[in-house]
Amino acid sequence: MSSNLTETLEYFEERLAQFIGVKHTIVTGSGRAALEITLKSLGLEGKSLLCSCFTCSIVPQTIIKAGAYPCFVDIRKNLSSDTDNIPENLSQRCSALLMNYLYGCPTDSVEEISDFAQQNELIIIEDVAQSFGAEIGNRKAGSIGEAGIFSFPKVFFPLFRGGCIATNRDDVAEEARALRARLQISPGKTSIIQTNVRRKAGLLISNVYRPIKGSKYLFPPQSKEWGNTIYYYFETTTPYHYWNLTENELEMGISTLESFAYLKKIRSNLVKDILLQIDEKWNGILTPVFPYREEYVYSKIPVLMNPSQGEKIKAFLQSHRIMQEMNYRPLCNNSLFFKKSSICSPCVTSSYISQCMIPLPVEPQMTQIFNKCVL
Numbered sequence: 001m002s003s004n005l006t007e008t009l010e011y012f013e014e015r016l017a018q019f020i021g022v023k024h025t026i027v028t029g030s031g032r033a034a035l036e037i038t039l040k041s042l043g044l045e046g047k048s049l050l051c052s053c054f055t056c057s058i059v060p061q062t063i064i065k066a067g068a069y070p071c072f073v074d075i076r077k078n079l080s081s082d083t084d085n086i087p088e089n090l091s092q093r094c095s096a097l098l099m100n101y102l103y104g105c106p107t108d109s110v111e112e113i114s115d116f117a118q119q120n121e122l123i124i125i126e127d128v129a130q131s132f133g134a135e136i137g138n139r140k141a142g143s144i145g146e147a148g149i150f151s152f153p154k155v156f157f158p159l160f161r162g163g164c165i166a167t168n169r170d171d172v173a174e175e176a177r178a179l180r181a182r183l184q185i186s187p188g189k190t191s192i193i194q195t196n197v198r199r200k201a202g203l204l205i206s207n208v209y210r211p212i213k214g215s216k217y218l219f220p221p222q223s224k225e226w227g228n229t230i231y232y233y234f235e236t237t238t239p240y241h242y243w244n245l246t247e248n249e250l251e252m253g254i255s256t257l258e259s260f261a262y263l264k265k266i267r268s269n270l271v272k273d274i275l276l277q278i279d280e281k282w283n284g285i286l287t288p289v290f291p292y293r294e295e296y297v298y299s300k301i302p303v304l305m306n307p308s309q310g311e312k313i314k315a316f317l318q319s320h321r322i323m324q325e326m327n328y329r330p331l332c333n334n335s336l337f338f339k340k341s342s343i344c345s346p347c348v349t350s351s352y353i354s355q356c357m358i359p360l361p362v363e364p365q366m367t368q369i370f371n372k373c374v375l
């Protein structure tokens, strides 16, 4: 690493730690690399972890990649893990609990889940991938557990990759840095270390679409029409980087932190406007999962809808070129995990939420379209 790169990295890590309110941060090439390194640094290889059934499939894949086992827990209607339905024999078998803050909204159950973890002697790891900068009480998400993991591209950072680990523990930080160094590029060789699964939307351009270099299809691409455009969806094994951000990317990270308050304000105002429109025009058709909260950072606005109107709403959004993401499917039904996971209860709420919830994007045109919708 050049001395400039080392200095910029150290400075960014220092600023991140100050911002999150922890002693150490360790920057990585992605959120999944941050999670894998964290699990290994906490000595969780071979151990079981309680993990929400309703989250990104990368999470259990990374848990397995790190040599640990996910135990899926159903969620509550506020999208947090439902600790009331975890049998004692299962929590006793687990060593850690992965606290999940989806869509930039840490929910009201954090304290309750922390109490549950403490009673059952479970280490808490916070998955803050989608919620950089969100607050819980007067603390930042990611500063509550033994460690927190972040993914930069989700909300404020103008980056396509990158993540970090936040921790107050000196031993975990030291081990994470050592692991990052061991797993990273050796000079003159490739930094690409396989493999993880990633869903990638490829835009059709003159009949050419490609997954990221070095990856392979897990199933054949599927197409979907969207206005005049056809999108191809495919799932690939994607190489990922433990550490390889460039100096430019680090500089962009530093300037994002400097303007965070301003960026958050603009985003919060937009979210408030969208929620107001929903209230005025789509009241009862779309119901926000959470009321507006200043502390949230809203990577998306999750709203509940009546499934009978769901297809019409989705078609309407698509006709206005509003990219509405696919919802998560309950992970306990995913055959990828059958052999390496356990399920601690029937995941009824996860199934309900996957059918009745849509994560709306926080985009300016969202405030202008509601009046045009006739259901």
Ligand SMILES: Cc1ncc(COP(=O)(O)O)c(C=O)c1O
Pocket: 030, 031, 032, 033, 055, 056, 058, 059, 127, 129, 130, 150, 151, 152, 153, 161, 162, 163
């Ligand atoms: C909840 C959650 N955790 C972890 C990750 C992994 O982050 P990354 O894509 O930066 O590897 C993601 C990514 O989408 C996520 O949504």
